[in-house]
Amino acid sequence: MGFLIRVVINAFAIWVVTLIPALQVSVIPFPPGETLQLVLTLLIVAAIFAIVNTVIGTVIKVLAFPLYILTLGLIGLIINAFLLWLTAWLTSFWNWGLRVEDFWWGVVAAVIITLINWIFGIILRPRKD
Numbered sequence: 001m002g003f004l005i006r007v008v009i010n011a012f013a014i015w016v017v018t019l020i021p022a023l024q025v026s027v028i029p030f031p032p033g034e035t036l037q038l039v040l041t042l043l044i045v046a047a048i049f050a051i052v053n054t055v056i057g058t059v060i061k062v063l064a065f066p067l068y069i070l071t072l073g074l075i076g077l078i079i080n081a082f083l084l085w086l087t088a089w090l091t092s093f094w095n096w097g098l099r100v101e102d103f104w105w106g107v108v109a110a111v112i113i114t115l116i117n118w119i120f121g122i123i124l125r126p127r128k129d
Helices: 001-018 035-063 064-072 075-091 101-124
Strands: 024-026 097-100
Touching: 001 024, 001 035, 001 101, 024 075, 024 101, 035 064, 035 075, 035 097, 035 101, 075 097, 075 101, 097 101
Parallel strands: none
Antiparallel strands: 024 097
């Protein structure tokens, strides 16, 4: 259940990022490109992003631990942008998916996605009674 909630939050965050045209991040829905296909594409891209972040992101974060200490955690921004770019690369093999045109705007997009995930994580955190 937690994975599904994370995917829905990621899909919402990616959708919010695509609404900002300056970031040059877009989601291309699979044909015929109606609203339902856009929502399903966002959910699929968010699931791929969650899997990439869980599997590859964990390995990279463990290996980059000394850089986290050296840069006081700022390398995390670059790692998150790389994971977003990697998700866009994985979905580029189809005619639909995530497109990130510029890596540095991808860094800003990754920061916005992280902030949205953080805010929803606080709101949806289970309460301890």
